[in-house]
Amino acid sequence: xxxxxxxxxSLSALPFILPGLILFLLFxxxxxxxxxxxxxxxxxxxxxxxxxxxxxxxxxxxxxxxIFRRAxxxxxxxTLVTVPGQIAAGLLVAVLLDQSxxxxxFFRVAYYLPVITSWVIVSLLFEYMFVGQAGLVNFILRDxxxxxxxxxxxxxxPILVFVxxxxxxxxxxxGWTAIILLAGLQTIPQHxxxxxxxxxxxxVSRFRYLTFPLLRPTLVFLLVVLxxxxxxxYISNLLITNGGDPLDLTHFVLTLMYEATFTKLDFxxxxxxxxxxxxFVFVISxxxxxxLRRQVAF
Numbered sequence: 001x002x003x004x005x006x007x008x009x010s011l012s013a014l015p016f017i018l019p020g021l022i023l024f025l026l027f028x029x030x031x032x033x034x035x036x037x038x039x040x041x042x043x044x045x046x047x048x049x050x051x052x053x054x055x056x057x058x059x060x061x062x063x064x065x066x067i068f069r070r071a072x073x074x075x076x077x078x079t080l081v082t083v084p085g086q087i088a089a090g091l092l093v094a095v096l097l098d099q100s101x102x103x104x105x106f107f108r109v110a111y112y113l114p115v116i117t118s119w120v121i122v123s124l125l126f127e128y129m130f131v132g133q134a135g136l137v138n139f140i141l142r143d144x145x146x147x148x149x150x151x152x153x154x155x156x157x158p159i160l161v162f163v164x165x166x167x168x169x170x171x172x173x174x175g176w177t178a179i180i181l182l183a184g185l186q187t188i189p190q191h192x193x194x195x196x197x198x199x200x201x202x203x204v205s206r207f208r209y210l211t212f213p214l215l216r217p218t219l220v221f222l223l224v225v226l227x228x229x230x231x232x233x234y235i236s237n238l239l240i241t242n243g244g245d246p247l248d249l250t251h252f253v254l255t256l257m258y259e260a261t262f263t264k265l266d267f268x269x270x271x272x273x274x275x276x277x278x279x280f281v282f283v284i285s286x287x288x289x290x291x292l293r294r295q296v297a298f
Contacts, residue, residue: 039271051268058272068273071251078162078237078252079230082169086226087219089170090177095207097178098185108182112175122168123239130154130164158249161241168236173229177222184218185211224288228281234258253277 039058041051062068093111097104114122129136132153141148154160188211196206234254237243243259244251251259253273261270 035271036275038267039275041268043267043271045265045267054268058268059276061269062272062276067248067251068253068256070249071253071256074162074250075231075233075252078166078169078233079227081162081166082173082230082233083223083226085166085170086173086177087222089174090181090222093174093178094181094185097182108179111178114172115175117172119172119235120239122172123236126164126168126236127155127240132156155240156246158246161250165236165240168240169230169233173226177226180222181215181218184215188214220288220291224284224291227284231277231281231284 038051040053040055042054044050097108097111101107130138132138132151132155135151135154137154138148138151142151152160154163192210192214193206196210201209232254233252237250237252238255238258241250241255243255248256254277257270257273257277260266260273
């Protein structure tokens with residue numbers, strides 16, 4: 001009887017979820033399955049029937065490609081810089097916005113504005129600011145602060161070019177991170193703060209031993225989501241480095257995948273790169289599930 005009742009409830013819900021399920025299968029699962037198939041072929045985009053089965057050759061080629069390995073290191077370095085930067089800056093902003101200050105709603109909107117600005121516009125703006133000859137950053141460092149004598153060629157150096165890219169990633173994500181952390185701060189019962197204050201705990205101690213532990217689920221969520229976002233960084237690198245300049249040393253995984261797929265029309269290799277990234281993102285998701293299951297411990 002219990003099984004029949006569960007089956008009846010499931011069948012009654014089916015008409016409501018079926019349209020969305022069909023769209024999901026057609027536009028998400030279908031393309032993913034086709035891309036996975038392509039990754040095992042030397043895919044011919046004009047005549048797919050002439051595609052040659054190569055098995056795991058595209059995956060082995062990617063793992064042995066020094067440009068791919070450099071792209072992986074660049075992507076990981078970007079993630080390791082921008083994720084802690086966004087969380088640290090977002091936490092500071094969230095704590096400030098959680099205070100009783102005049103114009104608090106205005107400041108919340110102001111800090112969130114970078115999140116809704118176009119990636120294309122702000123990427124080009126940061127590129128202009130870091131231009132080696134007439135950029136705003138060089139002007140401030142040389143003519144205002146007098147800390148350098150000659151202009152720094154930010155965009156021509158395969159290491160320094162990540163300075164504007166990383167700063168842009170942090171600046172763009174602080175507002176969203178602050179909003180999530182602010183929501184977490186406001187779920188902490190006020191009586192816990194009052195009890196800690198009565199016991200003689202100062203602001204720093206309350207934050208360390210009360211606020212921070214209770215924010216741990218929110219911080220874990222942000223850590224995982226921002227890490228996945230960092231691994232999928234694309235637009236800023238594509239525009240600022242022109243997709244890997246100089247000498248393919250500044251690629252991210254997604255820009256290399258785009259170049260292989262749509263510039264060199266090597267669809268099998270590009271699909272293999274995308275699935276290598278997918279596997280890594282899947283591992284991160286598993287870590288997220290395990291961490292979020294843990295209980296808050298003081």
